[in-house]
Amino acid sequence: MAQLIDGKAIAARVRAEVQVEVARLKADRGLIPGLAVVRVGEDPASKIYVTGKKKAAEEVGFRSWEHHFDASISQDELLAQVRRLNDASAVHGILVQLPLPKHIDAELIISTVKPEKDVDGFHPISAGNLSLGRPGLRPCTPAGVMRLLEEVGCNPSGKRAVVVGRSNIVGKPMALMLLQKDATVTICHRKSDLPREVAQADILVVAVGVPELIQGDWIKPGAVVIDVGMNRKADGKLVGDVAFQAASQRASAITPVPGGVGPMTIAMLMRNTLLAATGGV
Numbered sequence: 001m002a003q004l005i006d007g008k009a010i011a012a013r014v015r016a017e018v019q020v021e022v023a024r025l026k027a028d029r030g031l032i033p034g035l036a037v038v039r040v041g042e043d044p045a046s047k048i049y050v051t052g053k054k055k056a057a058e059e060v061g062f063r064s065w066e067h068h069f070d071a072s073i074s075q076d077e078l079l080a081q082v083r084r085l086n087d088a089s090a091v092h093g094i095l096v097q098l099p100l101p102k103h104i105d106a107e108l109i110i111s112t113v114k115p116e117k118d119v120d121g122f123h124p125i126s127a128g129n130l131s132l133g134r135p136g137l138r139p140c141t142p143a144g145v146m147r148l149l150e151e152v153g154c155n156p157s158g159k160r161a162v163v164v165g166r167s168n169i170v171g172k173p174m175a176l177m178l179l180q181k182d183a184t185v186t187i188c189h190r191k192s193d194l195p196r197e198v199a200q201a202d203i204l205v206v207a208v209g210v211p212e213l214i215q216g217d218w219i220k221p222g223a224v225v226i227d228v229g230m231n232r233k234a235d236g237k238l239v240g241d242v243a244f245q246a247a248s249q250r251a252s253a254i255t256p257v258p259g260g261v262g263p264m265t266i267a268m269l270m271r272n273t274l275l276a277a278t279g280g281v
C-alpha cells in the first residue's frame, strides 16, 4: 500500500515558512508584501479559490486585495485595471483568476501583467525563463508538485518521469521543472499510447481533467504518483485523473484528491508573492 502524500499538511508548512519570512521582512525592512487578485464573473469555483488565496495571504501577513469585475467588463477595461495594478507600488504580486469569460483574450491579459509581479508564473517571460533554466517566478501548481516530491524524498535525478497533459500552466512547466532536476521526461497527450508510457514512469504526474483516466494496473510498481486532476462527479464527489484505490496498490507514494496537489497551489502562490516582494527569484 502506497504512502499517502498529505498535501494539506505540507502546504500548511510552506505557508508557515512564508509567515516567518514575512515577519522578518516587516521587522528588518518595514516591507509588507502585497497581493492583488483579479476575478471576473461569477464562476463559483473561482470564487472559492480566490477566497482561499485572500485568506492565506492574510494569514501569512500580506496585504491583499480582491478586484472583482462583472462578467460583462470589456477587454480594454480589464487591461486598464491590470496596468493600474502594475503601477501600484504596494502591489508586489498580481494574479488574474482563470478561467476568464470567452470574450476576453486570457493570453493578452496575462502578458499585460508586469513580469516582476507575475506570481502565477504564466507570463511569456516567466515561461521563457523556465525553459532557459534561468531564475524566475514558476507556476504554482508544478512548483507545488516539486515540493511534494522533495518532501517524500523523491529525487527526480536519473528517474523516468512521465507527465500526462501538456497545458501551458501545468503539463509543460512540470516537464521542464523535472528536466531541470535531471529526470528523463516524457510528455503524453491524447495521441500517446498511455498504458505503455505510464508503465515506464518512476514519477508519474497527471494533469488532464479526465476522471480516473489512469488505471491502477498501468502503474509501475514503486512509482511516485502525483494526481493534479480535480473532477467533480455527479454525486458531488471529487476524483482525480488516476484511479486512486487501484493505483495505491502499486505506487510507493500517491497524492489523494482532494488534499494532495490542490492546497499546494495556494501555498506556492504565497511563496511566489514573497519572492516578488523581495526580488528574490
Ligand SMILES: Nc1nc2c(c(=O)[nH]1)N[C@@H](CN(C=O)c1ccc(C(=O)N[C@@H](CCC(=O)O)C(=O)O)cc1)CN2
Pocket (backbone or CB within 6 Å): 049, 095, 096, 097, 098, 099, 120, 140, 141, 230, 238, 257, 258, 259, 260, 261, 262, 263, 264, 265, 266
Ligand atoms: N490564475 C490562476 N487560475 C487558476 C489556477 C491558478 O493557479 N492560477 N489554478 C486553478 C484553480 N486553483 C487556483 O487558482 C486551485 C484549485 C484547487 C485548489 C484546491 O485546494 N483544491 C482542493 C479541493 C477543493 C474543492 O473541494 O473544490 C484540493 O485539491 O484539496 C486550490 C486552488 C484554476 N485557475
